[in-house]
Amino acid sequence: MYSGHVSPGGPPAVRELAELIVNKVSVGGSGWDNNAYVLRCRDTGEELLIDAADEPERILTTCGEGPLVRIVTTHRHRDHWRALAEVVERTEAITVAHADDAPAISVPTAEEVRDGDRVRFGRIELEVIHLVGHTPGSIALLYDDPTGSPHLWTGDSLFPGGVGKTTSPENFASLIGDVERKLFGRLPDETWVYPGHGDDTTLGHERPHLAEWRSRGW
Template sequence: MPLYHVDPGSEAALVRVNDDVDLIKISVGTVDNNAYLIHPGAGPAILVDAAAEPSRLKALIGNYEVGAVITTHRHQDHTGALADIINMTGAQPWCGEPDAEAIEATTGVTCSTVWDGDLFRLGDVKLDVIGLVGHTRGSIALRLQGNPSDHVLTGDSLFPGGVGKTSGSREFESLYTDICMKIFAPMSDTTVIHPGHGDATTVGEERPNLPLWRARGW
């Protein structure tokens, strides 16, 4: 059974991160984009990747206060509803610093920025920001400390079965190195990987495949 599977257009899935924080996953748009609502027991929520279908995202948000919308990278299938959601909620938009200019150019939204090694905090929610260069220059992953397992939202940089698409060998080497050093080296096998499309997986499930990814170059 796929991990935390959600069909496009179907109801959201609830993931319990720890006693205080839930992660709610929904699939939107025509290419199975995942949007995630990080919802603490008290205080404002965080929406990750306002990808498409603003009306469904608004329904997901419901009566929650959303304090921030974080975009994992600049590609338009991850930003299609960004302007609408910012206008609806009044939330502060955020993204990886190297992708900010491109996001503003395509959406008209000026994002505050974070980058590798930053700690993003909103109320009781803390997210470790991980810069992953390769799919885009400014792609980020977001790590939530959980119980019993941590959770990392990887955008389009890491999926079940491989790293995200890159435009050439240099970009692949950059992304593969970042993934190995910043995700597989420090994180336990139980850490849950939540990608920008499709089902979740775990670090332990993917770790044995790293040599294959390196050999094939994708």
């Protein structure tokens, strides 16, 4: 049974959907504990990696024979792309990031995306959702499962218990506003959330706390 919990150095958690297989692994050790996600199209075997955060060998082992065709970096912070150069060198995967964060990532971005763009691998399509505040170019990725509930990878913009860290009241207002409007205002409670660190959650579990988050300012 997939729970969304993984531990540094531990095995991946595997979620089997009708058309997509999700592999979640914690990389970077206890000091960072970043989540990396390898998504595999059941029909073609093609894979997409969300955040080549660290430990390239463990990421590549999780990918298996692939082929890994795209790597999406959710935002510019280095703890989300420390393994990117090596994984790209070993796989020749296409790099993807939002246009506003791409210049701050040391590995060149081959495909710059913006709000509403689609990222494809095999027969799977993910929608890019731009969430401004944690960084200028932070993105979430939405898989609208044709056979079930939506699935949402949020990077560091949304976690269990709140939105991501911001450095000013203006950035917080931007992030909470985007999260409320583009995520909670659009998607159903059963939407599964895969964050950049820590355990998974659902929009339904977090929705009752939106006013509390806005009131406390973080």
